[in-house]
Amino acid sequence: MDTEPGVEFDGRRVTACERCPELVESRSRIVNGVGPDDADVVFVGEGPGATEDEEGEPFVGRSGSVLDEALRDAGLSRGDVRITNCVRCRPPENRDPTTEELGNCRGFLEAELRSVEPDVVVTLGKVPSQHLLERSVAVTKEAGSVHDLRLDGTTTRLLVSVHPAATLYDRSQREGFFETIAEAARLAGVRED
Ligand code: URA
Numbered sequence: 038m039d040t041e042p043g044v045e046f047d048g049r050r051v052t053a054c055e056r057c058p059e060l061v062e063s064r065s066r067i068v069n070g071v072g073p074d075d076a077d078v079v080f081v082g083e084g085p086g087a088t089e090d091e092e093g094e095p096f097v098g099r100s101g102s103v104l105d106e107a108l109r110d111a112g113l114s115r116g117d118v119r120i121t122n123c124v125r126c127r128p129p130e131n132r133d134p135t136t137e138e139l140g141n142c143r144g145f146l147e148a149e150l151r152s153v154e155p156d157v158v159v160t161l162g163k164v165p166s167q168h169l170l171e172r173s174v175a176v177t178k179e180a181g182s183v184h185d186l187r188l189d190g191t192t193t194r195l196l197v198s199v200h201p202a203a204t205l206y207d208r209s210q211r212e213g214f215f216e217t218i219a220e221a222a223r224l225a226g227v228r229e230d
Pocket of ligand 1: 082083084085086089094095096097098100122
């Protein structure tokens, strides 16, 4: 990636960035993806919330607990997979990232995905699903669907999922969410049933 004043990025981790003025104000830190550099499955969320901003790791709050549970249920553990976000800085009041902010961070996400080369990318919720598929997505209806994700000459599979937080305010979404995570494990060849 070209060098840009104020931006430090090693192909997976951003250690300095001032592209989004509002997020520079609202964040406590930049929250990078975690997990193996050669993970078979990469989960992509929307952006850090309050707990992630505090702890510097994606999905470590309440949504993260649901994700951890679903991973265990699918025969995976957090250490087996990579977990990252569309934007790496917490938006104020946990609002959705703007189109401009998503665009500013997109190159980092794409470079991370190209470098990890997973078998499957799981988009957690509407924002990452729409961002990577580049179209409007009815996420509850399309959860479990598999698409080609083309990134600069390479193609990988993208599996649409609801956001784990959806299961906290609507318990009826829990079973479907767990099933989608199990499908991710199957697509990556980690689970056979
Ligand atoms: N929600 C997200 O989309 N990402 C996180 O890292 C935490 C909560």
